[in-house]
Amino acid sequence: NYPQKVRIVEVGPRDGLQNEKQAIDTATKVELIARLGASGLKTIEATAFVSPKWVPQMADNSEVMRQIERIAGIHYPVLTPNMKGLEAALEVGVTEVAVFAAASEAFSQKNINCSIEESIERFVPVIETAREHGVQVRGYVSTVLGCPYQGEVPPEKVAQVAQTLYDLGCYEISLGDTIGVGTPLKTQAMLEVVAAAVPMEHLAGHFHNTYGMAIANIFAALQLGMSVFDASVSGLGGCPYAQGASGNVATEDVVYLLHGMGIETEVNLQSLVATAHWISDQLGRSPASNVAKAIAA
Numbered sequence: 246n247y248p249q250k251v252r253i254v255e256v257g258p259r260d261g262l263q264n265e266k267q268a269i270d271t272a273t274k275v276e277l278i279a280r281l282g283a284s285g286l287k288t289i290e291a292t293a294f295v296s297p298k299w300v301p302q303m304a305d306n307s308e309v310m311r312q313i314e315r316i317a318g319i320h321y322p323v324l325t326p327n328m329k330g331l332e333a334a335l336e337v338g339v340t341e342v343a344v345f346a347a348a349s350e351a352f353s354q355k356n357i358n359c360s361i362e363e364s365i366e367r368f369v370p371v372i373e374t375a376r377e378h379g380v381q382v383r384g385y386v387s388t389v390l391g392c393p394y395q396g397e398v399p400p401e402k403v404a405q406v407a408q409t410l411y412d413l414g415c416y417e418i419s420l421g422d423t424i425g426v427g428t429p430l431k432t433q434a435m436l437e438v439v440a441a442a443v444p445m446e447h448l449a450g451h452f453h454n455t456y457g458m459a460i461a462n463i464f465a466a467l468q469l470g471m472s473v474f475d476a477s478v479s480g481l482g483g484c485p486y487a488q489g490a491s492g493n494v495a496t497e498d499v500v501y502l503l504h505g506m507g508i509e510t511e512v513n514l515q516s517l518v519a520t521a522h523w524i525s526d527q528l529g530r531s532p533a534s535n536v537a538k539a540i541a542a
């Protein structure tokens with residue numbers, strides 16, 4: 246019952262780099278995006294139009310979007326938390342954006358400085374205006390398997406926020422295990438509740454790997470028919486408003502899993518691993534992923 250094909254949403258340039266302490270040149274980000282596209286990834290989240298006071302690493306958002314070469318067939322979504330972000334994104338011709346909500350009140354306050362309900366009110370015009378411009382909107386729900394501030398998060402709350410975003414016009418809802426605390430059976434229990442509200446073909450999994458459970462959770466989600474997963478080359482990343490959150494599951498680890506199961510991705514693993522080594526060199530450290538450690542550059 247596994248999907249025959251999986252779409253990977255590469256979030257390294259955004260989720261990965263947003264959490265780096267060191268400054269990263271725009272040119273490095275642009276080259277990273279080009280290399281990821283050359284590896285066969287068809288969706289590459291490129292940057293975030295968030296407040297530079299909150300996330301300084303994404304302050305060059307417009308420059309990144311101006312400088313990347315946009316290849317036909319590849320999507321370059323960006324985060325837009327509010328109208329100010331959307332307007333700036335439209336100015337540089339983005340064709341896909343993402344709004345991001347949480348299933349935990351405490352995390353919503355820390356991450357975007359408002360309640361869940363206020364965030365949804367804020368997203369209504371963002372989604373409407375984006376769609377008027379022919380721009381697709383993806384929705385994120387964070388803390389779906391646990392919150393760094395409030396602990397347990399009920400699956401019913403995840404389902405409610407996911408359904409609200411879906412009903413407002415998001416074409417896909419990405420479910421974020423923001424701090425990587427989930428385990429496989431808990432993942433399946435949560436997905437069963439959420440998939441009763443939003444069809445599985447409109448759900449994506451976004452697993453951080455803090456406790457090393459992301460690959461197991463992806464396998465659990467594949468068993469329920471999920472076929473879209475977010476991942477970050479070399480396991481880059483974390484969330485600046487979730488202490489202890491490590492990077493996303495590494496894209497190369499996900500590709501290795503999927504190819505080993507006979508599931509198509511369109512990604513060239515060797516080329517992706519070379520990119521994992523390249524970006525790790527740029528950041529002055531070794532790759533965080535098992536597959537990049539196993540396969541030389």
Ligand code: HMG
Nearest residue numbers: 294295296299326329330356357358385387388421423484
């Ligand atoms: P706020 O301070 O409540 O907003 O922040 P405000 O409207 O009062 O504005 C404050 C200042 O920010 C103003 O500037 C605005 O102009 C400016 P000032 O007048 O003081 O000079 N501003 C902006 N500037 C540029 N772009 C914008 C923008 N908006 C306001 N879009 C806000 C509210 C949402 C803006 C802020 O909290 C924010 O930017 N938060 C983003 C946090 C973030 O990026 N977190 C990481 C991404 S989410 C994530 O990683 C989770 C995910 O991966 C899934 C998962 O793992 O679970 C997606």
Ligand code: MG
Nearest residue numbers: 260421423484
């Ligand atoms: Mg994330």
